[in-house]
Amino acid sequence: MSAEPALSSALARLESRWGSAAVKVGVGLPSSDEPVETDAQSDEVVSTGFARLDALLGTGGLPRGVSASFRGGRSSGKTALALHCLAQAQARGAIVAFLDLCRVFDPLEAEARGVDLRWLLVCRPQDVDEGWALAAALVSGRQVDLIVIDLPTGLRASHESALRRLAAHARRSNVRMIVLEPMNLCAPVHGALAESVGLRLELEQRAWLRAGRDIVGRQVTVNVAKNRFGPPGRQTDIEIRYLADGEHGTAIERFATADQPAITDSYELRTAIA
């Protein structure tokens, strides 16, 4: 029996079980773990900003209309990863939003990660219930292409249904949604997220990255816990680096100073006699 039919049938079985994107013929993963600028692709997929992670997901990033959750503890890198996703989406012409339920959003960090603040909406509702309504209104308006929801730890079980509705609404409206899930969510909400999203990534900090005595970043392990578009259970390490002169470096570069305007005739005429 030749190997060709056997290989074909094996591939067919894998694809039928895991989807067409499960098996790719490639030349191996890129060696660098740094976030890379990908070529301009179709806006159907938004890169996460990390080539290794994109390769794991099967689709090369976050497909349109997908809901994803990034789960991890403090300093696990989930916010940094979400900011990279926002920046990548903006690079493809998206308008993005950040639902800041925890009220810890740092614009400088976002700018340092490449987010264009002009096309980022930061939503700060009065309470979580208003946050759901606000997110639903943004999704309904279809002007926002990607929304990141930073969940607080104290969510009640009653928020489970709101979260399910929002995820379904985002899916129907073709809006990408990323939920930043803390570790100690209550079981109903955790379960609702697990069922509602198409992609679940679990992040855990492995080690600090050091240059001499300085800490220049952190190494994070990302485990694909659920993936509707490819095989789950795979993991990779990514490096989230701080910039050379702190997170403010890029922001300082972008901080523009106003030019001194020239004096024109009409204004000068007024003050001539004064």
Added chain:
Amino acid sequence: MRLLYLDWPHLPYRLEVARASVPLPELVVIGGQPWEPASVLDASPAAVRLGVRRDQPLGTAHRLAPEAHFMPADRELYRRMMERALDALAAFTPGIEADADPDARAFGQVLLGIEGLHRLWGDDERLVGRVTDVVRGLLPTQPRIGIGNTRFGAQVAAVVGRGRLEKIASGDAGVEAAYLAPLPIRLLPADDETRERLRVFGLTSIGELAALAGSAVVARFGAHGAMLHELAQGRDGRPLRPRKPVQHLRAEAELEPPVDTLDPLRFLLHNLCGALCEQLSARGAGATRALMTLELEHGRGPLVLEQQLPEPAAAPDLLERLLFARLTGSPPTAPVTRFVLELRGEQVAAGQQLGLFTPQLARAGRLDWQLVGLALRFGADRVLRARTLDPQQIVPESRTELVPATSAPGAPAASL
């Protein structure tokens, strides 16, 4: 052509003084706080004497006048007051040149073409009296008033008059030049370098410059000098550019029996918006502001709701959604007997230049509409935009700020 020039110097400052509930201090800078990345819009005369100038960075103004009271600029108020005055002046002549944009250099200056208006309004003194009567209640101070045969002549007459009517006799360029001749040369609209060179050449009056040969002035001062020479000789080729009249459209409906729920009002709004937007579209204009007046039963005062639109628009569905959201936020407290909708429109730009590398620009207009709707529904402080102030500030809270997404200079539609 006879031109009437009205000038309200420091109009934003005067408007703030007029509306302040307590007297403002002597040193005032309008434009924002010293740490904001914005520029001075206006300043009190005392601050101007210390060197504060329009369009200076606020930080620079703070260094020049550290004890000044810095206050934000209410551009909407200034624009509204100026537009009201211009609407009133439009009754005299359609030839009005003015800019209601507070950021415009010519804000507070109005030029009216009064050629041939004597049969209608009387001689110059009577005309000026009627004009000042009309604007007296609308703008806080008496303007400087000048009448001349050219734009520059009228402006100089206004400055020389210092609040009294000063006019140049009707005639040709020679009459204008004769009036200007003894006046100081610093009245000419020259830049600092040219001013200094004129001083070095020993020219102190406009007449001295006018007496020079044109070729000599051009040789020394170039094209800019040629323009100054023309003005000095009483020739100002700049034509009057009449302001396009703002469209006011109004539609109303009597409600019998009176309506006490919002659904019928929405139906009414749908029809009124459709009818008015059709008229706007036919004129090539878009609504910039909408005013809903609901007369209520039982003798209660009318409910008046004014809504600024994010961009000139003649789309009835967008307008209806936004105005209904506004109505939902402020529902009438009694049955409605009459519903009046007014749209204020202006000429829509023929096209829009989109940024080559900023695809989001194409959707900025629709996004603004959505943001205004969200602000009405949830509050202006719920959806924000982040701005970097000074990343090197010691206090982290001072490095960035979050401002309402619907606030003008921050929004991409206005903040690019």
